[in-house]
Amino acid sequence: xATMRDAVSMSRRSLLLGLSGSLLVAxxxxxxxxxxxxxxxxxxxxxxxxxxxxxxxxLVAPCFELGQGSxxxxxxxxxxxxxxxxxxVTVVGPELNPxxxxxxxxxxxxxxxxxxxxxxxxxRQAAAAAREMLARAAGERLGRDPDxxxxxxxxxxxxxxxxxxxxxxxxxRRFPVPDNPGLRDRPTIVGTSVPRVDIPAKVNxxxxxxxxxxxxxxxxxxxxxxxxxGARLVSVARSAGAEEAGVLGIVEAPEAVMVIxxxxxxxxxxxxxxxxxxxxxxxxxxxxxxxxxxxxxALDAPEAARPIEAGDAPARxxxxxxxxxxxxxxxxxxxxxxxxATMEPMTCTARVDGxxxxxxxxxxxxxxxxxxxxxxxxxxxxxxxxxxxxVGGGFGRKFETDCVEQAVRAAMTVDRPVQLTWTxxxxxxxxxxxxxxxxxxxxxxxxxxxxxxxxxxxxxxxVLEHTIGKPLINGSDPIAMLGVGTESGKAPGKxxxxxxxxxxxxxxxxxxxVRLGYWRSVGASENGFFIESFMDELAxxxxxxxxxxxxxxxxxxxxxxxxxxxxxxxSGWDSPRREGRFLGIAFSECVGSMVAxxxxxSIEEGRPRVHRVVAAIDCGTAINPxxxxxxxxxxxxxxxxxxxxxxxxxxxxxxVQGNFHDYAVARMADTPPIDVHIVDxxxxxxxxxEAGLPxxxxxxxxxxxxxxxxxxxxxxxxxxx
Amino acid sequence: MIEIIVNGEVRVxxxxxxxxxxxxLRDHLNLTGTKFGCGxxxxxTCTVLLDGEPVRSxxxxxxxxxxxxxxxxxxxxxxGDLAAVAARVQGAWIAEQVxxxxxxxxxxxxxxxxxLARDPDPSDDRIDETMTNICxxxxxxxxxxxIHRAAKGT
Numbered sequence: 001x002a003t004m005r006d007a008v009s010m011s012r013r014s015l016l017l018g019l020s021g022s023l024l025v026a027x028x029x030x031x032x033x034x035x036x037x038x039x040x041x042x043x044x045x046x047x048x049x050x051x052x053x054x055x056x057x058x059l060v061a062p063c064f065e066l067g068q069g070s071x072x073x074x075x076x077x078x079x080x081x082x083x084x085x086x087x088x089v090t091v092v093g094p095e096l097n098p099x100x101x102x103x104x105x106x107x108x109x110x111x112x113x114x115x116x117x118x119x120x121x122x123x124r125q126a127a128a129a130a131r132e133m134l135a136r137a138a139g140e141r142l143g144r145d146p147d148x149x150x151x152x153x154x155x156x157x158x159x160x161x162x163x164x165x166x167x168x169x170x171x172x173r174r175f176p177v178p179d180n181p182g183l184r185d186r187p188t189i190v191g192t193s194v195p196r197v198d199i200p201a202k203v204n205x206x207x208x209x210x211x212x213x214x215x216x217x218x219x220x221x222x223x224x225x226x227x228x229x230g231a232r233l234v235s236v237a238r239s240a241g242a243e244e245a246g247v248l249g250i251v252e253a254p255e256a257v258m259v260i261x262x263x264x265x266x267x268x269x270x271x272x273x274x275x276x277x278x279x280x281x282x283x284x285x286x287x288x289x290x291x292x293x294x295x296x297x298a299l300d301a302p303e304a305a306r307p308i309e310a311g312d313a314p315a316r317x318x319x320x321x322x323x324x325x326x327x328x329x330x331x332x333x334x335x336x337x338x339x340x341a342t343m344e345p346m347t348c349t350a351r352v353d354g355x356x357x358x359x360x361x362x363x364x365x366x367x368x369x370x371x372x373x374x375x376x377x378x379x380x381x382x383x384x385x386x387x388x389x390x391v392g393g394g395f396g397r398k399f400e401t402d403c404v405e406q407a408v409r410a411a412m413t414v415d416r417p418v419q420l421t422w423t424x425x426x427x428x429x430x431x432x433x434x435x436x437x438x439x440x441x442x443x444x445x446x447x448x449x450x451x452x453x454x455x456x457x458x459x460x461x462x463v464l465e466h467t468i469g470k471p472l473i474n475g476s477d478p479i480a481m482l483g484v485g486t487e488s489g490k491a492p493g494k495x496x497x498x499x500x501x502x503x504x505x506x507x508x509x510x511x512x513x514v515r516l517g518y519w520r521s522v523g524a525s526e527n528g529f530f531i532e533s534f535m536d537e538l539a540x541x542x543x544x545x546x547x548x549x550x551x552x553x554x555x556x557x558x559x560x561x562x563x564x565x566x567x568x569x570x571s572g573w574d575s576p577r578r579e580g581r582f583l584g585i586a587f588s589e590c591v592g593s594m595v596a597x598x599x600x601x602s603i604e605e606g607r608p609r610v611h612r613v614v615a616a617i618d619c620g621t622a623i624n625p626x627x628x629x630x631x632x633x634x635x636x637x638x639x640x641x642x643x644x645x646x647x648x649x650x651x652x653x654x655x656v657q658g659n660f661h662d663y664a665v666a667r668m669a670d671t672p673p674i675d676v677h678i679v680d681x682x683x684x685x686x687x688x689x690e691a692g693l694p695x696x697x698x699x700x701x702x703x704x705x706x707x708x709x710x711x712x713x714x715x716x717x718x719x720x721x
Numbered sequence: 722m723i724e725i726i727v728n729g730e731v732r733v734x735x736x737x738x739x740x741x742x743x744x745x746l747r748d749h750l751n752l753t754g755t756k757f758g759c760g761x762x763x764x765x766t767c768t769v770l771l772d773g774e775p776v777r778s779x780x781x782x783x784x785x786x787x788x789x790x791x792x793x794x795x796x797x798x799x800x801g802d803l804a805a806v807a808a809r810v811q812g813a814w815i816a817e818q819v820x821x822x823x824x825x826x827x828x829x830x831x832x833x834x835x836x837l838a839r840d841p842d843p844s845d846d847r848i849d850e851t852m853t854n855i856c857x858x859x860x861x862x863x864x865x866x867x868i869h870r871a872a873k874g875t
Contacts, residue, residue: 067821067858195818202823203814205754205794209824212753220748245738264757265744343758343766343824343857392756392824393857424759626818630863634821637859660763660855669849671861 043169045130046177047099048123049078055154055166056088062100062119063110064093064364065198066391066398068689069627070115072196076623077120080190081127081183084165085154091197093388096370107367111399111518113591113687116623120685128181130172137171138163152188193626198390209392210347210362217416218349219248222267222423223406225256225430226278227654229515233257234277244270251410258410264421283513283653288436291650292334295438295510298459299332304506305475308485310493311502316453320444326452329541330442333530334714337648338434338519339657341665344392345427348407351417356383357408358417362391364399372401376408395638396518400432425658432517433648435461437480439530445542449552451500456484456530459508463516463523476507483524483694484531486589496531497557497589498550514650520638521690524590528694529643529701529715532586536702537711546702547573547585559618560587562679563596566616570677571598581611584702586695591687593619594679597636597695600672601703608704608717610640610672613696618679619686625678628688632676635692641666643697644718723783727752728796734783742786743767743778746793754794754827758855765854768828769793773803775835794827797834806871807834813871821858828854833868842872 042052050058059078065071071091079086094100100108103118131151138156139146141163148158155162201207226232236250236257246262247270257276261267298304320326349360350373357379363369366386374381391398407420422430437460444452462471463479471477484495484505493501519525539549547568554560564587568574571583580602587596600612613636622628645664649656657663676692701712723734727750734749746752746769755778758766762780769778770792790801798807810833820826829852836843836851843851848865856864 067823069821195815198823199815199818199820202820202826203811203830204798205752205827207823208753209756211747211757214751214753263740263744263748265738265740265748341857343756343764343822343855345757391822393822395857421757424761424764630818630821630860633862634859637861638857641859659761660759661761665855665857666859666861667855668852668861668864671859674862 043173045133045173046126047097048126049082049130051130051134051165051169053166053169055164056090057082057084057154057165059089059091060094060100061091062094062102062108063115064366064388064391066110066364066394068115068631069196069624070110071198072194073116073623073627074119074123075197076189076194077123078127080187081124082131083151083153083184086189086194088154094366096366096384096386101367107365109367109399110364110394111396113689113691117592117685117687124183125181128183129178132178132181133172133175134165134168136175137168140171141168190623191621191625194624196627207390209344210349210360210389211344211392211421213349213360213389213419215349215351215417219260219262219414219416219418220264220267221251221258221260221407221410221418221420222264222271223256223258223420223426224271224274224276225426227429228278228281228283228652229513230281230283231255231278234279237275239273239275249413250274251413253406253409256406258406258420260410260414260418268423281653286513286653287651288649291436291512291514295436295459298508298510299438299440299457301508304457304508305472306504306506307474307476307478307481308503308505313453313455313502313504316502317442317444317455320452326444326446327541328442328444329538330440331534331537331711331713332438332440333533334438335436335526335529336646336715337436337514338642338646339428339431339648339663340393340395340397340519341428341663342393342395342397345424346403346422347420348403349417349419350404350407350411352377352379352408352411355379356385358385358387359404359408360387360389361404362389362398364391364394364396365401369401369404372404373408376405377412395520396522397432399518402430424660428657428659428663429655431648431655432466432515434519434525435463435512435516437526439527441530441534443534443538445538449542449544449549451498451538451553452502454495454500454503456495456504457506457508458527459510461512461516462509463518466516471511472509475509477509480507480523481505482522483527483588483590496587497560497594498535498553499556500553513653520635521590521693524588524690524694525639525642528586528588528590529697532588532695532698533701533711533713536584536698536705540705550585550587554587559594559681559683560589562681563587563594563616563618566677566679567596567598567614570616570675571600571614573598582703582707584699584704584706586698586702588695590691590694591689592684593617593686593688593691595691595695597692597699599696599699599703601700601707603707608700608707610700612672613640613674613699614677615674615692616677616679617688617691618681618683619688619691620681620683621685622678622680628678629676631688632692633674635690636674636696637666637671639693639696640671640700643700643715644670645716647716647719725786726788726790728792729800739782739784741779742769742781742783742791745783746778752793752795756824756827758825763855764825765832766825766828768831768854770797770803770831770835773801773835773838775832794831797831803834803838806837809871809874810834810837810867813867817863817867817870819860819863819867821860825854825856829856829864833864833871837868837871843868
């Protein structure tokens with residue numbers, strides 16, 4: 001028994017160190033496996049910061065790098081506050097550590113355009129504390145008052161003698177951690193476009209994603225999952241004459257079957273050849289038309305929840321319908337189910353030995369991945385280790401732990417690490433989709449261009465159900481309300497930033513069996529299209545210029561006006577247009593940032609073509625302007641892709657699409673030049689990753705209306721127009 | 722036993738199976754810079770060079786290879802006729818800060834290298850029609866900028 005316990009504790013120690021020696025070689029390049037301190041003189045200053053004896057500084061970034069640039073942004077914040085030398089700062093991703101739970105949340109997650117916003121202040125506190133401790137050590141050494149020392153570029157100086165951080169580490173760590181260290185207000189690299197730390201490895205093929213983990217003895221698994229959500233595996237049989245070379249085993253899961261083999265190709269070939277029977281479900285007869293019809297019926301239902309309400313909008317609109325009053329406009333809109341289609345398909349590598357469970361994966365949720373691994377393997381959570389790799393596209397999909405459970409289940413059947421990789425077909429058919437939603441909007445517009453009553457009913461399923469296990473809070477799904485109110489509370493009297501004294505927003509719950517999740521900008525991706533298309537309809541209904549109509553309603557929001565004016569100027573809204581070119585404008589507050597966009601469109605052979613998008617974003621303070629621009633470019637491209645092409649449909653209860661031939665996404669030729677302008681207002685810092693997405697679909701549709709007089713009320717554009 | 726030339730080195734594949742080159746690179750040779758994205762030749766994440774021509778390695782079987790030389794992202798700038806172009810492309814990719822998640826970028830860089838080898842100063846239209854790789858993060862506008870930068874040799 002003693003021997004076994006020793007073995008376990010040794011193994012546990014290896015896990016805590018991150019990777020045991022033999023594995024370290026195999027997976028060098030993991031974000032979490034580089035930049036280990038070089039030994040005894042290295043000192044940790046809290047969970048984020050290690051200063052090495054040679055003066056280099058390592059940030060344990062409390063989030064994952066999906067390409068959004070948070071590792072670089074947080075390292076820049078650290079560098080400025082600590083007074084470090086940027087060229088000697090390295091970044092690693094986090095291991096499982098509750099001290100790195102996102103402030104205000106109960107796990108280590110990367111989502112919601114939250115990372116810079118939530119981590120900036122804790123990181124500055126930690127860096128300031130470390131700086132004060134280093135300064136005290138230097139003061140002691142130099143016989144000076146620490147407050148009088150100059151700290152920059154990794155050196156601490158009294159004007160005559162300078163000491164490097166590395167020489168001070170040991171002494172500094174003996175001081176107590178100050179509770180309220182003074183923060184510096186002297187950004188040197190924050191606010192500048194520093195090259196991202198993760199990019200060099202992404203241009204030479206060395207970056208390690210989940211699919212790239214290679215471990216000694218590792219084998220591969222491929223999977224076939226039940227086509228209809230909720231179906232269960234009934235039976236599996238090997239086909240007569242099927243090639244079985246290299247096949248190590250068949251693993252039955254409740255909802256799927258997996259084959260383990262020496263290479264992925266063999267596993268995939270073998271799983272394709274299996275005769276598999278899944279159970280029938282009550283959803284087997286359902287098609288998209290049924291789902292749409294049910295949702296449209298919910299638009300007409302007599303009752304609905306009223307999550308956002310101010311004044312008496314129904315009475316105002318009833319009055320406006322009377323003789324001699326304002327103009328009343330009503331319109332219904334639809335958006336389809338959408339898939340994330342991350343370029344890296346779902347993947348997870350796991351090793352289970354009965355006492356410990358070790359997992360390597362691209363994830364947005366380390367904590368729930370660990371819990372999932374523990375639940376399936378039966379290994380206590382404290383003996384589970386998770387190594388987060390670079391994420392080959394997240395957009396919300398890699399928040400989910402389905403693939404972790406499957407990989408761990410497979411790994412329990414063999415005495416070595418197993419890497420499960422989904423095919424693209426499995427990925428497209430087994431997503432956690434952006435819900436298909438509908439909305440009916442009604443408003444009365446006065447001669448002055450004010451809204452004298454605004455009604456919005458949103459109908460559809462609940463993403464909240466996926467989050468908390470029940471669909472509604474007070475009858476509504478707050479996730480479906482994202483992008484209607486603002487992040488600053490319900491802000492009665494406002495929809496988005498528009499001043500509307502009498503407003504009522506309803507939610508009519510219409511469940512679906514289709515699996516739902518978080519897709520970049522979540523509810524705002526739907527509501528941005530609904531509200532901004534409708535604002536355009538209102539402007540045209542009273543013969544107003546769509547830019548000035550919005551301007552009037554945004555008059556109480558200086559930040560909104562600033563981005564709107566910026567895109568109007570930069571897009572040449574008031575300049576003569578090129579022959580055959582038309583502009584559409586949209587505004588969106590999303591994840592705490594203000595964004596306005598203008599799309600320039602022509603109609604060629606009856607099809608809209610987008611020639612240019614101009615965007616302005618106010619995220620308060622841009623930590624790294626180049627990275628902010630990149631995220632806005634990316635969000636606009638993804639939003640444009642969805643607006644033009646993307647639609648998941650259902651037939652016989654299953655997802656119809658299976659690869660990029662029938663789930664078309666934007667390519668280079670679909671993507672116009674995009675100009676991004678950053679408006680630095682100094683307001684509280686806002687999110688960036690999702691902020692640019694909601695406005696692009698309505699901007700394009702509004703431009704199409706300007707060109708054709710035809711209103712696109714259902715997405716995607718190219719399918720329905 | 723099959724001998725293939727990858728990044729200037731002769732590599733021996735002991736497996737006799739006639740499988741797509743992608744999986745030989747990734748699972749037999751551990752050259753994981755070449756990515757799996759769709760498996761049907763649509764997305765371009767698995768693009769490699771065969772004698773300087775870009776191909777989607779998920780669609781090239783070992784029996785199709787013949788004696789053509791394979792260049793992957795790991796070795797594209799390390800030798801061969803296109804090394805200088807590839808190095809310029811990779812430099813431009815960093816200068817323009819192109820990658821986001823980065824998963825598609827190996828294929829993008831290989832495809833851009835092949836394009837510039839054939840057409841040293843491509844127009845936007847030429848880039849759009851040649852670069853059919855999918856990037857889900859939406860780096861297309863920067864890919865275009867980086868190709869122009871590489872064409873100018875800076």
